Amino acid sequence: VDFTAQTNWSKFVIVNTVIISVADDFSRYPAGRSRTHGPNSGERFREELLWPNLSNPLNSVTVKLDGTRGYNSSFLDEAFAGLLREHPMLSNDLEQRLVLIGKDASIVEEIWGYIREQKARGKNR
Amino acid sequence: MLDDASQLITWVLVGIGWFLVNRQNDLREARKELRSKITELCKLVSDIEADATTFYARAGNAAEAVSDRGKITHKLSLLGVGVSQITPRHHPILGALVTFRQSITGDAFDEEARASLRYNNPTLDSVRAAAEMLVDQLESAFCVRYAQTAKLAEEYPNTK
Numbered sequence: 537v538d539f540t541a542q543t544n545w546s547k548f549v550i551v552n553t554v555i556i557s558v559a560d561d562f563s564r565y566p567a568g569r570s571r572t573h574g575p576n577s578g579e580r581f582r583e584e585l586l587w588p589n590l591s592n593p594l595n596s597v598t599v600k601l602d603g604t605r606g607y608n609s610s611f612l613d614e615a616f617a618g619l620l621r622e623h624p625m626l627s628n629d630l631e632q633r634l635v636l637i638g639k640d641a642s643i644v645e646e647i648w649g650y651i652r653e654q655k656a657r658g659k660n661r
Numbered sequence: 662m663l664d665d666a667s668q669l670i671t672w673v674l675v676g677i678g679w680f681l682v683n684r685q686n687d688l689r690e691a692r693k694e695l696r697s698k699i700t701e702l703c704k705l706v707s708d709i710e711a712d713a714t715t716f717y718a719r720a721g722n723a724a725e726a727v728s729d730r731g732k733i734t735h736k737l738s739l740l741g742v743g744v745s746q747i748t749p750r751h752h753p754i755l756g757a758l759v760t761f762r763q764s765i766t767g768d769a770f771d772e773e774a775r776a777s778l779r780y781n782n783p784t785l786d787s788v789r790a791a792a793e794m795l796v797d798q799l800e801s802a803f804c805v806r807y808a809q810t811a812k813l814a815e816e817y818p819n820t821k
Binding site: 565567568569573604605606607608609610639640641642643645646649 | 735738767773
């Protein structure tokens with residue numbers, strides 16, 4: 537049996553772990569969905585920090601959520617579920633390559649909820 | 662010999678008594694702390710609900726909107742951390758908190774041009790409903806943990 541034929545090796549081979557702190561590397565005031573809503577939008581966070589690191593299949597990304605003044609739902613949806621909308625190739629292994637850390641467990645839960653919803657929508661298309 | 666044994670038994674009983682009283686005190690304190698934390702969180706929920714209602718119900722200028730958004734988001738963050746401290750992961754309270762945050766900080770929250778919403782607008786209704794659900798969840802989690810069946814039976818005599 538040729539196991540290698542069906543194995544997605546990116547699930548197992550992670551070479552670099554990139555740590556992104558939203559407060560330190562992006563802004564203490566993340567807000568808004570798209571760039572039209574302001575300079576610290578979810579779209580900018582996704583395109584300038586998340587995607588450049590996740591586009592390399594050997595990278596795993598840890599996002600530290602603490603230290604900001606808070607998050608709104610539209611920011612979270614655009615930044616994280618937006619990854620799957622704009623870059624559908626990530627849907628295979630995003631859950632293995634993305635780690636979310638924060639004191640507020642509801643934020644982590646909300647983000648994974650958006651990712652799962654978007655994944656289900658992508659499959660139903 | 663008999664005296665020694667009776668002294669030993671006395672001290673053992675004193676030790677057991679001290680342990681039981683101490684344990685009861687700890688439990689009572691833990692219960693009081695949780696009660697006051699939940700009361701504090703419920704008050705925060707009601708503050709945020711009031712702020713969100715004011716935010717959506719009046720069409721303010723852009724500067725006011727930025728400041729109001731900041732205050733609401735910050736209070737939601739404090740609420741999130743407070744709830745997470747007393748709630749295990751994947752507890753339904755976290756789901757209720759997510760719904761509450763979504764009802765306030767969805768896409769309408771970011772709009773630059775805000776029209777003032779009427780009191781019975783669906784957005785405001787969903788904020789109120791989500792706030793009520795969150796407070797219910799917090800209260801029922803406390804009841805589940807500390808419910809005294811006898812007390813509840815006294816309060817609701819017709820329930821079996």
